[in-house]
Amino acid sequence: MNSAAARGIEAGSVDSQLADLAAASLAKEAGAQGAGGIGFEGVTVAYKGSIVLADFTLAVRPGEVLALIGPSGSGKTTALRAVAGFVRPVAGRVSVGGRDVTDLPPHARGIGMVVQNYALFPHMRVAENVAFGLRARHAPETEVRAQVESCLAMVGMAAFGRRYPRELSGGQQQRVAIARALAIRPDVLLLDEPLSALDAQIRHAMIEELARLHRSLPALTVLYVTHDQSEALTLADRIGILRDGRLRALGPSRELYRRPPNRFAAEFLGGANLLPVVIETPDAGNGFSEVRFGTTRLRALRPEGAAAGETRLLCIRPHNLTFVPGDPAANTVLARVHEVRWKGELHDLTLEAEGRTLRLASVPLRAPPEPGAVVSAYFAPDEATLLADEGDG
């Protein structure tokens, strides 16, 4: 499985990690085309005259967990519903496991699906809900019973078969919905905001649960739509970011987070600080460039095709900024503290440097600086990337 490969790589520089990862996924793509991957080829969906998904091309590899994230109205749910067969593309093809399903009705696709509000059939007991898909396939009753039992056991709901959905908590209903989707032994599982109706604590437990579930079903391909980036970062092997019906960024979760390819990806995934800088020395050695932010000289990862004098956006994650005591040292920004907020497990500071606002997230500080104080904020050059300044994304 792809994520297992990713987790296996712990040592080595960033670059070699990424290279390994890319190689691993390439091998995977070439190997297992027969199992249940999902393919979008130029899929365009229109609703009431406006394009909600535009020329969408993406291959979800067999056994992979791919998360689609994006603001509401970005087309992520539409992409998922095109796989399920609930929306019909006006152009392009959708395939599941190498089979073109564009013209198949939903009931002929054999896809498991879980939605935000569970959509359990309220008049059926839990076991009847889970059995529904099998009975629709006219599976023998003994097989139905065995499969219902094993699916309910898989999600830890074995004792609840006789209950009605209304007698269950939200988290329990979601487990039943997952068991119901898995009971038909799909190659592909579609999850549409599956956790957003749950409160924070249960949501965290369910993320773990889903990760465990996927470890026990490594062949299952999962397309996961969410607006919650932490769910995506925890669960997904790869993340696709959509905006206005178009795929804006796609990559392995870590790479996308650490080295966002563009401004929108940087801001949407993880809320980065973006500072306008001018490139001074494109190649400053060790794969870094030297840039100027106001009067301060800073180092960051060297972008492709950088030329001296170009304006770029310096992207630094709030938690990659740290205070350094005393005089400004190398790779530090001198900033004035604007606001200090304590959020329990971290301190969230708003700083101001060269007229720009910077966010700094830190482990709780014993003596946080007072608003108005001038501090030095350091970042490691290999945590900072330089993005093209494409305006408003």
Added chain:
Amino acid sequence: MLVWSKRGRAGAWLVFGILAGVVYGLPAAVILCASLARSWNGVLPSGLTLGHYAQAVSGSSGAALEASLITGVVASALAVLNGTAAALALRRMEGMPRRVLDAVFFLPSAMPSVSIGLGLLVAFSRPPILLNGTIAIVFAAHFVLISAFTFGAITAGLARLSPDYEQVAASLGARPIYRLRRVTLPLVLPYLIAAFSLSFALSMGELGATVMVYPPGWVTMPVQIFGLSDRGDVFHAAALTILLAASTLAALASVSLVPARSAAR
């Protein structure tokens, strides 16, 4: 969406179209054609005329139109008045008494209209109250028949009114009558108008109780239409029916012209 295939959807729509067309479209079209036809001997009517409408607004049919309109307005006004009083009073009650009284005010809707007519005939042909042979007994019959629907519509409207408004009014020192006049009634006015329109529409079409009690000289439209069609004067009856349907629809359409208030919960 239940049917995903284009062919399946087309099939469902075709069945729907045929059923709705034969059951609803055809009768409506036929009445409309008949009301405008000079004669109808073959498959299609022949000769276009407005003569039946001219007949329908004059003479005995014109009188029936007038009688129906007056009866509708009077009975609906009484029903709204009585229904509002009942709904407001019931709103202050709770538990068993409220449920029982609620059922009592809905009860007339469970009664056969002919039996209501018979009851009024039996009750008001003898002392102490003698109404038989008067217009009042027609008003009474219509009032009783529509009262449950009026009460239901008003109760539904009041139920959507948040008690906050009246509580705030009370906290500001408004006494019950003042509160009712300045807060509650203005807020439920759209529902009262809707209740009136529904009552009026129902009264316009009432036949069962009316044929039991109507005095000579106060023939309502449905009774007149029955008389015409019984005598074979069907084109004239069709024209009068179209007028009746049009006034019913106009009464109902007037409801949608009343702007919805944001006072609803």
Added chain:
Amino acid sequence: MGESASGSASGSALALARPANLPAPSASLAPSSLGIVPPLAVLGIFFFYPFVLILGQSFFSSHGTLSLAQYAEVLGTGLFRNALFHTITITLSATAGCLALGLSLSIVIAFVPFPGARIVSRMIDTFIALPTFLVALAFTFIYGTAGLLNGAAMSAFSLSLPPIDFLYSQWGVILAEVTVYTPFVMRPLLASFSLIDQAEIEIASSLGARPFRILRQVIVPAALPALMAGGSLCLLLTTNEFGIVLFIGAKGVQTLPLLIYDKAIQEFDYSSACVLAAINIALSLGFYALYRSTLAWLGKRGAGLV
């Protein structure tokens, strides 16, 4: 109603800010329940008093003694048994027809929507308010002896007698009642369909269920209370239907309401009419009780659906 926690909290907050010289607001919104007396009295005079008189007349003989003799006499007649038989046949058949037609039309409107489906569903309320005999009159133009179908058949096959005469049997009445009362089934049905989560239907089809299985196992079970409410309302209304039967005027198709009218207005036989009315009312109240209890099951206040 009851005062909500927030309501009384804001009330007391306002009360604190109130200058001392203003009169204190009344503690409750319910100064008395006496307001119910006038409307109840009006209903008593015009509804319950006649109702009691009907019952009274049906139980007291012309000599003023309490007896069941009149019931025995009326129940023994062939006229009554014929009317009861027709009433029950028409009621049951028309209700079954309304349920079948209402279910089919509602399913298409709600789950296979077409452009204009919402307008159609809004027109249903309008149909409900139109007089019932309108349909009976239209049917005489379409299916009557001199109607359009018979006219067409007679000229096409050069017949001397009209071939279609079902209108003047109880089937004509039943068809007309199905037309008139189907909207009463559709209204609660569409309301309950709108409460079904579309995701349930989508999930069911993604699990491999075809439309008929989804109808049978997901949609109809969810709409069962509404179907029963609509059905029991149809039972009530078709039992009491008068205008359609009168207008079609089919020979031999006598129902209870029509028989009451004949007895009272044509024959001036008030005591028989009262016995028949008492029986009709009892039947009607039974269906009404059924309707109210299904409404309660539906979990809605009856107000909107009467």
